[in-house]
Amino acid sequence: MKSELKYFILACLTLTFFSCEALRRTEKVGEQQKSSREVTNFVDGWLFQRGTTATAASNGEWEEVVLPHTVKIEPLVVNDQWQGTSLYRKDFSVGEINKEKWFFHFEGVMQEARVYINESLVETHKGGYLPFTIDATTHLKENSLNRMEVEVTNVDDPTIPPGKPLADLDFNYYGGIYRNVHLIKTGNIYITDAVEANEVNGGGILVHFDSISAESASGFVKVQVRNESDENRDLGLRISMVSEGGLKKTFLTPVKNVISKGSFHFVQDIALKQPQLWSPTAPNLYELTVEVLNRGEVVDKISLTTGIRSIELKETAFILNGEEFFINGTNRHQEYPYVGYALSDEANYRDAYKIKEAGFNFVRLSHYPHATSFLEACDELGLLVMNAIPGWQFFAEGEFAENALQDIRDMARRDRNHPSVVFWENSLNESGMTAAFIQKANEVLRAELPYNDVYTAGWMDHPAYDLFIPARQHAKPPFYWNNYDKPGRPILIAEYGDWEYYAQNAGFNQKAFNDLQEEERTSRQLRGAGEKRLLQQALNFQEATNSNLKGRQTIGMSNWLMFDYNRGYADDLEASGISDIFRIPKFSFYFYKSQKRPFSGAFSEPMVYIASYWQQASSTDITVYGNTEEVALYLNDSLIERKQPSKDPFSDELWSPPFKFEVESFEAGALKAVGYIDGEEVATHLVQTPLEPAKIELSLDTSGREIATAHPDVVFVYARILDRNGTLVPNANLPVSFTLEGEDAELLGENPKPAEAGIATILLKTKEFIEPLILKASVEGLPAASLTIK
Template sequence: MKRTGFWWMLWCLLSGSFLCQAQQSTRLTQHWEYLRGDLGGIWEAVRPVAAGSPESVPLWQQVTLPHCFNATDAVSPEENYYEGPGWYRTLLDINNPYTNGRTLLHFEGAGQKTAVYVYTTKVTTHTGGYDEWTADITEAVRQFLQSPEAKRFKGKVPVSVRCDNTRDLEMIPSDMSDFNVYGGLYRYVNLVYAPALSFETFHLQAVTDAAGNKGTLNVSAAFRNPGNISRGTLELRLLDPQQKIVKEIRQDIDIKTGEQPLAVISLKKPIQWSPGQPSLYTVEARLTSTAGTAGWKDHTGFRHFEFIKQGPFLLNGKRLLLHGTHRHEDHAGVAAAMTEDMVRREMLLIKNMGANFIRLGHYQQSRIVLQLCDSLGILVWEEIPWCRGGLGGDTYKEQARRMLTNMISQHRNHPAVILWGLGNENDWPGDFPEFDKEKIRAFMSELNTMAHQQDSTRKTTIRRCDFCKDIVDVYSPSIWAGWYRGRYTEYKTESLKEIARVPHFFHAEWGADSHQGRFAEEPEQFIKQVATGKGADERSGDFALTGGNARASKDGDWSESYAVNLVDWHLKEQETMPQLTGTAYWVFKDFSTPLRPENPVPYVNQKGIVARDLTPKEIYYVFQSYWTEAPMAHIYGHGWPIRWGREGETKEIRVYSNCTEAELFVNGKSAGVRKRNSQDFPAAGLRWQAPLQTGDNRIKVVARKGKHTITDEVTWQYQTATWSAPVKLILEEDKTFTGDQLRKVRVKAVDEKGVLCLDAANEITFSLAGDGRLIVDQGTASGSRKVQLANGQACIFLRTANGSGTAAVAATAKGMTSGITTITY
């Protein structure tokens, strides 16, 4: 029986909203306490202790969720990051409005092994740091509230959670992975009230042909039904992207165990989802039974995609060159514990860069990320954390199977997802005495079959495991031209070779490390040392800074200048390969890793397009100039305050822009107009040779695209004084910086004559005596107690104490006179 729009709206008004009335969910962000380390047992989390009693140790600290064990220690230059147990506890007001309803704790992700307690009762455990899961605490809460102990807690319910990221060879991901395996409640935890019969899973399969003439939406669900209720009335409503009702269904259903089909809805000419027009349909459901009413609401989209054999990628019947990057769940000062606002800022930066694709490496990520990909129009490769190390035993494999099942079940409704990743670099041994390629192949085949059985509409993929490349639908080999092997000018040749080797190719991971703020007038002086014609794959040990073949990653200067050249070349070449499906630059944001303690920012993989705090590097604007439509123009070198050379020497000045033409002005004088041509490397022809004068130089560009005019300006100092070896550090407060309770301190390396050494890259260490504290362990060039100089300089921030105070900031470096400055406030 069809319900009319009027009656549906009246019913919704009378019944209340879906989420508020049919199911209640509250984020539990406040009133948590945290203890790093273990307890002797759960009793220590809940026992009565008098204030100030010696029994009150260990001491708990107040925290808000999300929270990560490793918020700062993952990038501390002086310690291994913590891997072990940690406890959280809180008191909850439980007030379930449903008769015989269920009280649930929904975890959006917790690392890595988790146990949940109500008072002293262990309710459930979960292994796996990245998939969602639910603890049904209904019975434990009921028993506690009926116990004598309830009076002591004045009606509140004590909940304790033990998280543990202790190293474990029989758990994925491997600790050999090039990222930290974090611990803690680093994603949101929700308190959910649901009626006795409610939706446990709800799946949408939206299918359309390439032309979009017909769409089919298959709806299925599984139910949480501890009371074994046998029947209910289901009401479904489908709304188009303009929130117009497209279809309404009302029907009685039998409640079965497991997942069951609910409806098949056909549409003529559905509005298709695409990166340029991410049109989302809304599906709302209500299930009424003797238990009350359960509700559910989500979005889906209709799109058709295809990987042509040894050819391009098609979306809705048209070629789409996938412009992609990668994302780790990692951020300065919080590690994995990113808030929704932080995630949104990051995803908007990715979209505004012009990306239409992202690989979520190397694990299932937050539901917030997937929702933003849907609404922003970013296609997704998401994968399970079977990453490096080889293949473990039954426990290891069962976790991989479970996480694949959960990832597909929890994220299959998202139209943005097109690829399920089964593994990453599974050709990298080390965790086990045995490394058996045939056993790895057999397990990869098993996962591939599972993925297709659970979702027949997506493709499977892996990156860098050549002996498994024939198993999955889409394969990504290792091509690191110009960084780990070869020169970046070999990129196209190597790509064409790899495209010919597999039916469906995608290039995930390419790029270069760059130390933010480090630039070079001649960044490729080392390049003649690098052999050509030897391939461009990353091999064992290539990431290290010593040994092996000559390569940019070891012998280059890690400047933003070299990274700009490499990215510029890759992007121009990608436009010339009609058979290319697409690529994804590794990685969007700098992230922490235990494998790189010697990097310019210790323990940070610095290949990011932006820094770990989301500050864009210069390559961000190179990507924009190739990938975006909205007019933009950026003078290369905003982060390069001092250039150097001889007085009056002609210097190259570049502008990265998507505009048709641009005119450059140097100190108020026009240097001429240039036309943009993407194949005119570098900067697509928008480059000028112009002399600079000692001291300040004002650079301005006026770029035009149709009726639009875009300008950009920068002021460079130009240093003509030459320097010798650095011998002394000078510290001074940067008076131009203003911030709430923050002071900026800059260190400079000078030679014996006091001349700034613009090529100095020494490692320096900051320290503080007195009031306030230094902002350190952020994993950024300006937020690390140990850091390499960038063009002879570095900076650190001092957070002042409340009121007045005095602080002495010092900087030291091996073989140089230390610097110190005193700040009084």
């Protein structure tokens, strides 16, 4: 029996977990060890009523839903987004609590949540982009069925950032419990949650490295432990760090007496030799495990992933791990079509994957904190991040300002251990903040993270901010920010490529200037706009990128933006994304991909891309994007020309200027581009003149993450209309009908869906992906297509 118990304890101690902040893994424990932590998904078994409250709910018309959930499936173009109050209800069993603690962790509820347990109001939380945790222990009924109800309200509220009415807002805030919910059970001695603890520079687990080099890294781990037992306890911590290669180092803190009903912050110095440093080209991660010991027994245990990297901001450069590093990035909204913000963890990962795939090394979170799973993906894939509090063209003193300051605190506490986060935008984007608010916002962040490598960023050129992040259009052409000259002041162009072309730098009022658009000048081009306009969008981004690179104090840039999205004030899609809202690339995507130097880490393969459909209406001036030294272009196997990149005033600063070719006349057939490095062929791309539609090809966009099996997921389904040679027919706008066979899944979106530039897209939403699914697509006059998903 003793040997069996010894084996059981040893097995428990070797399991791997993620923290309640990361909430990605679950520890299952036996009844004999009530003190262990157990984290479980609390996402299924919910009932939902739209447009009602806890006091007004009817007993009849409930909809069964699974989280993440949006209060209303919206059309593709959202010009009348639903707003109001809705109700979520879930019954759950509670046995004997027996010194357990029950917490419910909500990752995100848009935007005001009132949580009831057994008809008692437990908490009211304001703010839709950051988490909150409730201690439900004293509200539960032992050995009985309990009920949780969550009232969710997303009406206009000038006290809750972003504060601006939806009808005037440049993005949408979709209602619902739209991120994960977890039930966390612990013993009465436990590590706190950083946001719930509400401690300045404390709560939960905080890891920070002060001294970093290739030879060594040293820092500390700070952990708050709460003792809710009836006795004072002599407690200590065992802290281990494990590299991806399996190297492990363990640290033990001195034992401290933690008083009954009290808490204590343990601080343990840590040091590692030859650390595996984190960077976009080598995103090495460590697993940090913290165990709370009570007389040698593990009474709580949390693991999280983190990374070790040194960053420094200088007047004209960003320094990463001791080397100058130019930041080339994009902006991202967290919206999907139809489901709004209700994305799965896998969907968030796929977005990060696509940003990395486009050649970027940086993403600015526009204009609010995104999901923890997105930050975890950035950690894993190697994307630098600028975190941001919610805000856009709105400021008010009083409760709004206080809530914005609390957003800074909660953002810092939630995200401080992510190696990807290098800048903190504690600034309300394009908003008329007062000097007093700016000063206070920086004081709040520096109190939370009082370290030399924590850098604040603001859109206003205020000395309190470490980094000035204007949009390109905040200056005037033709130089924009190239002539910016303030000693000691680095600059990052936070947005470029859209507004300066759309509204000719007409100012901030986007509604007043919506008639200034010229179809062949603007960067706002839907993927179906045709070759000429897609090439214009790509040229706009190219010209702006080239201009940005001339700024002496410019350390980086992020284009506007990665994906098309909806806006509260507009009745069309904002189409300046380099991919459309369905995540399908436009020509601009390949321009950016070509700016990633080959062989410089992950996602940096040599590439060439012909920006043409090569049909009768196509231009015979051919643009090829590539990151190779030379490109040869062939028409029907006859060499047109082999050349180096074409430098001009719009490309003379680029790392990889486009290759420009002139074809004498159109001739149906195949254009082929071949890229060379050191004389060797390293990349090819073939474009063939499309014939008549002949068949349909079905595919899923999994982008680095297969469909989740144990929890809900959303994934795009693409139906490509092809000719008999397998070439996409970009002029085919035929309606495609989708059907689905299988359990626990549904299709969302317009159905039939007209193809756009040859591709029709629908959204597949799964609940539990256990049994195979069969997708079918049909177009009148073409053979139907079928795809079995296992």
